[in-house]
Amino acid sequence: MPEPSFLFGQFLSGLxxxxxxxxxxxxxxxxxxxxxxxxxxxxxxYMLGAYLAWQIMAWLGxxxxxxxxxxxxxAVVVAIVGAAIERVMFRHLYDREELxxxxxxxxLVLVIADIVKILWGTQQxxxxxPVSLSGGTTIFGTLVPHYNIFIIMxxxxxxxxxxxxxxxxxxxxxxxxxxxxxxxxxxxxxxxxWLYTGMFAVGAFLAGLGxxxxxxxxxxxxxxxxxxxxxxxxxxxxxxxGSLWGTFLGAxxxxxxxxxxxxxxxxxxxxxxxxLMAIILIVRPWGLLGxxxxx
Amino acid sequence: MRRIPWTLxxxxxxxxxxWLGSRFYTFIATDVAIxxxxxxSLNLLLGYTGLVSFGHAAYFGIGAxxxxxxxxxxxxxxxxxxxxxGVAAGLFALVFGCFCVRLTKIYFAMLTLAFAQIVWAIxxxxxxxxxxxxxxxxxxxxxxxxxxxxxxxxxxxxxxxFYFLTLVLVALAIVALRRIVHSPFGRVLAVIRENxxxxxxxxxxxxxxxxxxxxxxxxxxxxxxxxxxxxNRGVFPDFAYWTKSAxxxxxxxxxxxxxxWGPAVGAAALTxxxxxxxxYTQYWPLILGTILIVLLFAFPGGLVGTSVxxxxxxxxxxxxxxx
Numbered sequence: 001m002p003e004p005s006f007l008f009g010q011f012l013s014g015l016x017x018x019x020x021x022x023x024x025x026x027x028x029x030x031x032x033x034x035x036x037x038x039x040x041x042x043x044x045x046y047m048l049g050a051y052l053a054w055q056i057m058a059w060l061g062x063x064x065x066x067x068x069x070x071x072x073x074x075a076v077v078v079a080i081v082g083a084a085i086e087r088v089m090f091r092h093l094y095d096r097e098e099l100x101x102x103x104x105x106x107x108l109v110l111v112i113a114d115i116v117k118i119l120w121g122t123q124q125x126x127x128x129x130p131v132s133l134s135g136g137t138t139i140f141g142t143l144v145p146h147y148n149i150f151i152i153m154x155x156x157x158x159x160x161x162x163x164x165x166x167x168x169x170x171x172x173x174x175x176x177x178x179x180x181x182x183x184x185x186x187x188x189x190x191x192x193x194w195l196y197t198g199m200f201a202v203g204a205f206l207a208g209l210g211x212x213x214x215x216x217x218x219x220x221x222x223x224x225x226x227x228x229x230x231x232x233x234x235x236x237x238x239x240x241x242g243s244l245w246g247t248f249l250g251a252x253x254x255x256x257x258x259x260x261x262x263x264x265x266x267x268x269x270x271x272x273x274x275x276l277m278a279i280i281l282i283v284r285p286w287g288l289l290g291x292x293x294x295x
Numbered sequence: 296m297r298r299i300p301w302t303l304x305x306x307x308x309x310x311x312x313x314w315l316g317s318r319f320y321t322f323i324a325t326d327v328a329i330x331x332x333x334x335x336s337l338n339l340l341l342g343y344t345g346l347v348s349f350g351h352a353a354y355f356g357i358g359a360x361x362x363x364x365x366x367x368x369x370x371x372x373x374x375x376x377x378x379x380x381g382v383a384a385g386l387f388a389l390v391f392g393c394f395c396v397r398l399t400k401i402y403f404a405m406l407t408l409a410f411a412q413i414v415w416a417i418x419x420x421x422x423x424x425x426x427x428x429x430x431x432x433x434x435x436x437x438x439x440x441x442x443x444x445x446x447x448x449x450x451x452x453x454x455x456x457f458y459f460l461t462l463v464l465v466a467l468a469i470v471a472l473r474r475i476v477h478s479p480f481g482r483v484l485a486v487i488r489e490n491x492x493x494x495x496x497x498x499x500x501x502x503x504x505x506x507x508x509x510x511x512x513x514x515x516x517x518x519x520x521x522x523x524x525x526x527n528r529g530v531f532p533d534f535a536y537w538t539k540s541a542x543x544x545x546x547x548x549x550x551x552x553x554x555x556w557g558p559a560v561g562a563a564a565l566t567x568x569x570x571x572x573x574x575y576t577q578y579w580p581l582i583l584g585t586i587l588i589v590l591l592f593a594f595p596g597g598l599v600g601t602s603v604x605x606x607x608x609x610x611x612x613x614x615x616x617x618x
Contacts (some may be wrong), residue, residue, distance in 0.1 A: 045582050099347045100591050107539045110584030271416040278413055281406045282394045
């Protein structure tokens with residue numbers, strides 16, 4: 001039996017990974033919930049967020065104190081990019097088969113990956129941790145960096161904030177109505193077009209934020225887009241596409257399975273999360289907390 | 296007007312390529328032939344049954360690994376490894392398909408993708424059998440001496456000989472696929488594509504037919520994978536990665552999924568374009584992505600669909616003056 005403090009450390013590292021991914025995953029889930037589109041380019045927006053955070057920090061001058069404006073700025077720029085993509089191109093595909101929508105988002109993956117390479121090259125980039133969170137605290141004999149604690153708290157905060165937005169605001173009511181029946185909503189006079197743009201922007205913002213926040217702990221490299229989309233894809237499928245708390249649960253399960261899976265069977269931990277996803281798709285295709293689609 | 300036997304002409308032209316004497320042309324032609332079979336197998340699902348599989352690379356990969364294990368690890372001959380690849384891919388498609396066909400639309404696509412990622416993860420990590428991340432390099436060529444013994448085909452390099460073998464096997468597979476889509480079975484698939492509810496009402500067991508189509512498509516993808524592993528001189532986990540599934544979807548859409556030969560045309564166009572463009576720039580994905588976006592918005596029928604439409608319109612315009 002391993003040391004309890006070691007297990008706790010493992011648990012915390014899994015939780016940190018979960019919450020990093022949750023920020024990005026919940027954006028994918030929201031977009032799917034409203035638009036019924038699986039956006040492969042979500043990982044690309046995440047990568048864009050990471051590179052933009054680095055770029056903005058480089059512009060603002062040296063020093064880690066610029067991390068927060070850089071992260072937020074990056075997320076906002078990504079949100080604008082997302083809204084533009086939706087407005088200019090994506091909306092013309094809504095009445096087409098899902099194959100065309102899927103392939104369009106894949107085309108974006110290809111295009112964005114190369115644009116990033118053209119703009120920032122292929123070498124690894126890195127960002128230092130913000131000063132305010134550079135230290136660490138020892139909890140149960142494990143040194144936990146403050147930045148990780150911040151991320152662990154940020155995840156639930158974002159989830160709760162989105163819950164408030166969806167369930168306690170007028171905009172949220174309209175969004176939930178759009179999930180149920182978009183045609184009826186349009187007939188009742190809501191501006192469904194801008195609603196979709198808005199949702200896409202929020203989803204893109206979360207992707208960009210997820211990418212920006214991960215920069216202090218992960219190097220920024222081309223290829224991080226394809227890597228992360230697979231991970232958030234697993235999370236949203238486990239939790240339930242379109243479900244806010246489902247995505248939260250999915251992220252926690254993903255983090256823990258991966259973090260303890262490495263202890264139990266180092267070679268096959270990645271396999272175990274895929275297997276978990278497949279089992280859930282077989283037993284409950286709409287995910288643990290997702291709703292069954294009637295249409 | 297008498298019908299021109301286009302398929303025979305194309306086959307004859309393809310067969311003549313090694314006489315051009317260029318190793319490069321033979322290389323491209325082999326690549327195109329194998330990928331054409333792969334894309335055609337996907338179109339049995341996409342164009343004929345209306346199932347969007349986003350994990351077709353899984354069966355390509357399973358076929359490639361099966362034949363590589365047969366030929367390299369076990370030292371068995373190609374004529375055992377090749378059919379085994381089809382059988383293994385078909386069996387896996389049957390098992391995975393059982394679960395997939397219970398879902399519809401986007402959930403079907405996601406489960407096929409999930410299974411493909413599982414296959415990829417196994418190939419990537421199971422070092423003892425699949426060679427893990429390093430894959431299985433140096434898959435041996437099959438015994439091709441007998442091709443040299445055929446009068447008229449002596450004196451060709453091993454790459455050319457393998458091309459002859461590939462071309463004949465691919466042609467046979469395509470003939471089989473064509474017979475399948477024109478059989479009563481294929482017609483039922485088209486009914487399911489057009490309207491699954493209606494198909495159900497007239498007494499068709501939709502899921503069973505979809506499953507059968509899924510397994511058959513898997514068999515042909517596996518055969519293509521087996522050939523590709525040998526052609527590529529090695530089998531790697533990337534063969535089953537989701538981006539590979541996207542690639543074959545792009546080929547199919549580029550050529551046009553509404554026409555039997557569409558995916559083959561798409562495979563040829565994409566492969567040749569890739570070679571042309573990568574000679575000038577490293578940003579092939581950017582160009583491919585742009586092509587794909589233009590295609591999706593402007594020419595959803597693909598190359599073949601669009602040219603058939605154009606041809607029909609021209610002919611109608613010409614005939615318009617006559618009574």
